[in-house]
Amino acid sequence: MPVVPPAPARTLVRAQLANSVGDGVFLVTSALYFTGPVGLSPGQVGLGLTLGWAVGVLVGVPAGQLADRWGARRTAVLLAAGTGASVAAFLAVGRPTTFVLVACLYAACQTGLAAARQAALAHLVEPARRTEVRARLQAVANGGLALGAALGGLALAAQTAAAYRLVLGLDVVAFGVAAALLARLPQAGPTAGPVVAGPRLAVLRDRPYALLTALNAVMMLYLPLLSLVLPLWVARRTAAPAWLAAAVLALNTVAVLLWQVRVARGVTDPDGAVRALRRAGLLMVGACAVLATSSAATGPWLAAAVLLVGAAAQVAAEMAHGAGAWQLSFDLAPDGRHGQYQGFFGTGVPLARMLGPVLLTTLVVDGGPAGWLAFGALYAAAAWAMGPTTRWAQRSRAATAEPACAAGRAVPVP
Template identity: 35%
Template sequence: MLFAQLLDRTGTGVWAASSVLYFTFVLGLDAGRIGLLLGAAAVAGIAGSPLAGHLAGRFPVRSLLIGCHLLRLGTLGALLVVTRFDVLLPLVAVTCLGDRAAKALEMLFATRVAGERRGTYQALARSSANAGYAVGAGIAAAGLAVGTPEAYRALILANALSFLAAAALVRRTREPRAEGWVAAGAGDAGGSAAGGGATGRTRAPSPWRDRGYLRFVLLDIPMNLDDSVLAVGLPLWLVARTDAPHVLVPAFLVINTVLVVVLQLRVSARFERPRQAAAALSVYGLTMLACCVLLALSAGTGAVAASVVLLAAAGLVTGAELLRSVSSWELAVSLAPEEARASYLGVAGMAQSVQKSAGPLLLTGVVMTAGPAGWLALGAGIAVLSAVQRRSAVRRLDSLPVPLPLRPGRPDRPSSRRSGVR
């Protein structure tokens, strides 16, 4: 599964580095239409995670993940022959929906496979994903250097083929038995036989009616802003408000990739338990505050000083990303009831998708427009919200029922009375 994720992210890295230029130079789209394409894709991506979670409670995750890979194979293949904008729009939107759904399904699959070791698995997955993005960017750079329409189409084809290879690898991966994973609204098939009389059909809880979990998801949106700060805020701030050389922009990605690959396992090992993950939220807020302070200080300084400060900010935002990747995933799993975990994790995945849509607009339209004061306000806001998120998460953890003891003589399987699973 990890190698399949590596191939998936390699193709995604190729697409991320070449898609805008493909739309511009090969298809001849103007900036307005490209913006509309990307906006529609971002909106469609928001629906990908909850849709995946909903389906994962009813169908095997492996089959759904293969379907997502093949869906993107088909849409990207169609992009090679489609030139009409009204057809491109739904194709790009469906591609992004499949991308977000695939990420949610990979998360669900990993949670089932890894169990209590999900933090370590998540660290390995993120390391392989970052390596894939780096490889994909390198492949895209080679194709972009050629610059011909045929080279651009070859990059799109390479991305599509990466999904085919990933689907083949997933097909060879065994899916674990999904005990305790019942979709919201599914009936308890064994309910009427449990007590010698008809007890009726029970319904697993729905994340859409769980205010506490929805509060967690809502607060998790600003906890993902490190992504936009690294990808949008740092480069644009460097270009628009500092004297630092533009060649530093690729260095931000290099720093991020290297630190994630080197440190993700260590950070995950330190914050792998639910309460440790909750504690990581406060550290995340303070780290983002320090990053934003450095960005505010970089304006108006000399080229050398600005370069040093911005590189330090890139290191801090990467540290925040390491903390967030652990805390968000672990808490999303731990705060969800076992009997409806698939649908709950699907809703939790919306936080990243919403941030990817709204985060760049927040940074470019509000934070950077306000100048250094905007960065200070953003950092302070994230620090405060991270403290609120931590308090809310700890309160919910305290309210969760204590797991039932294992059945005597059956050390490999917990009692299933709570979830109704037989």
């Protein structure tokens, strides 16, 4: 396969930066904007966002299928613009029903955009560099989130409706910039590679890949740990100062910025991916064990030190998990179907956003140290199971490819 010039990768990174700045603004300010100037109750906001991410789970595969058929570039541009439009619509909501509808549009566009962007990456970047480029996107995403959060913090400091609307307007602009950057990509889709024969939504019949996706969704449950669970744990269960939760989030952001690409460079094939995922499982068990002991630490500084050690192990697990999961998601998807396969694999993110907060606050904040250990065991079990499931997927593809190659025809997806 010819080496694609690095320009598409740079364009994807720049678009991701703009996208992430907008996300950072939204994450920091949206809850207080909706419960303040808009006048919704916390329960209404929670219900609306939960329903929205439920729609996001359903949209991933159809959006990926659209990227395969219509072109990843055009699909990504459309969905980036749609995300910006949905944020603009949030500025006009005033009733719970309208909020729910806009939240569903927002989550659908966000989930679909992620699938289309992954499909564009798969089409435009040679296989040997896909995981490295995906790691760059993740590193830039963390930096963009931090910058967006800082901008959102200005609105939090002002605490006025005008300030909230101003920074959310910046979110709209950020997604407009992302759409303009994505429009500069080369064509990525049907004309960039063959369309594999077989059922239209073949990924839904691919049992090994479906199991990989489910296991990855379990591992993705860590997403609300730093933003929700750890702040509550620090405040309710430890002697550490409350601001330490912000320090842990900053540590995570800086670590991913500095080391995610380096971690990903060591993962270049399915075997390396499985090793990285098993390493992630062990690291998460260690992180959860350390975090569990923080409640017993006497004195604020000792508790803070224990929490920082646990957070360091957690971010190491996060980076190893990312590298391994990305490699498998690309390697085990057939050419011509990267959109729908990436869309399906990416459903772990909206699932974690929808289910993770309730599950982990109940398990960890209410359950105490035993809850941390239970989550670590669950994560490690999913990580270990990735190995046998990957081998099953490889056997399935080999068994399907042999008769197809002998017959000289396209390979259908199992």
